[in-house]
Amino acid sequence: MRRALATLLTVTAIAACATGPASPSRVTLEADLLSVAMSDGSTCRGPAPGMGAETGWSGTLTGCAWPYGYTVEIDPGTNPVRFVLQEILGDRIIKPLATVTITDADGRDRVFQTPERIAD
Numbered sequence: 001m002r003r004a005l006a007t008l009l010t011v012t013a014i015a016a017c018a019t020g021p022a023s024p025s026r027v028t029l030e031a032d033l034l035s036v037a038m039s040d041g042s043t044c045r046g047p048a049p050g051m052g053a054e055t056g057w058s059g060t061l062t063g064c065a066w067p068y069g070y071t072v073e074i075d076p077g078t079n080p081v082r083f084v085l086q087e088i089l090g091d092r093i094i095k096p097l098a099t100v101t102i103t104d105a106d107g108r109d110r111v112f113q114t115p116e117r118i119a120d
Contacts, residue, residue, distance in 0.1 A: 023039045024039075024112070026112070029115075032047065033047050034047075042064070043064070044061035046061050046070045048072075053075065055073075056072045056074045058072065066105060068104055072099045073099045074098045075099070097115070099113060101113055
């Protein structure tokens with residue numbers, strides 16, 4: 001009985017150490033909102049400020065159990081025709097081109113491109 005209890009306590013301790021903060025797994029960007037899908041199934045958000053979001057924005061993700069910082073950098077070299085199409089069709093159809101950097105509590109950066117690049 002003691003051995004089984006000791007084994008159970010060891011397994012529980014190892015499992016507790018293995019769990020930690022969720023990591024960002026995918027990002028979605030709209031003109032005014034960054035959504036980050038996390039490895040634990042949760043979704044964190046980074047809303048753009050009301051004005052001045054044309055070149056990007058940064059802050060701390062909301063709706064997260066952990067204080068992840070983020071930066072959205074809109075690609076300044078985007079084809080002007082793309083901007084016209086965004087205005088006509090809306091941001092839900094034509095997503096902004098950007099680099100999104102998520103920084104965890106340990107200072108590690110995870111960098112994403114949006115829209116996601118499709119592998120050939």
